[in-house]
Amino acid sequence: MIRDTIKTETIAAMKAGDKDRTATLRLIGAKIKDRDIELRTTDAKPEDDALVTDVLVKMAKQRRESITMYDDGGRTELADQERRELAVIEEFLPKQMSEEETRAAIAAIKADLGADGMKDMGRVMGALKEKHGASLDMSRASGWVKEALS
Structure with a gap:
């Protein structure tokens, strides 16, 4: 622990x-x-x-x-x-995900949820935080999610 x-x-x-x-x-x-x-x-x-x-x-x-x-x-x-x-x-923190790994995770979640626009940003961010919250910087990931959904 x-x-x-x-x-x-x-x-x-x-x-x-x-x-x-x-x-x-x-x-x-x-x-x-x-x-x-x-x-x-x-x-x-x-x-x-x-x-x-x-x-x-x-x-x-x-x-x-x-x-x-x-x-x-x-x-x-x-x-x-x-x-x-x-x-x-x-x-003491888990290893942080690289930009490529984060973008791949965003793409996978976007596909799983069927997200196709900015209206789905909250759902994508929620799923991303739930799956990978401790291993990525959510503020940086937010920009990449916006980019992926626009």
Whole structure:
């Protein structure tokens, strides 16, 4: 399980004295615990690895957005910090699909659903996220879906 791997890596980073890595791993642990607390009151609880992956995907997206903003604002030291955090977060994410693989997945889903225009974008995006959500960047995939449906 990803959760156990993160805990093990946190302990290893603490023993190695790697403060940046330890801080990032603790942050990941805190976000996962926050999500666990949010889900206490719900009836449907997702599978643990899916929950952890969802948290990691959101954290990675936040880091990417921050890097862009810091680079645009000339704050390279803050952007570098975000890049280091992103590198640690990405260690625990599934391998990301390439552009070719993503386009092939979009074409397959489009054919399965019989999608033929922009009115079907929501259905295609929903199916794409359901099948490949953790292994692709949905914001980039959105543009490719638009392209495929137009």
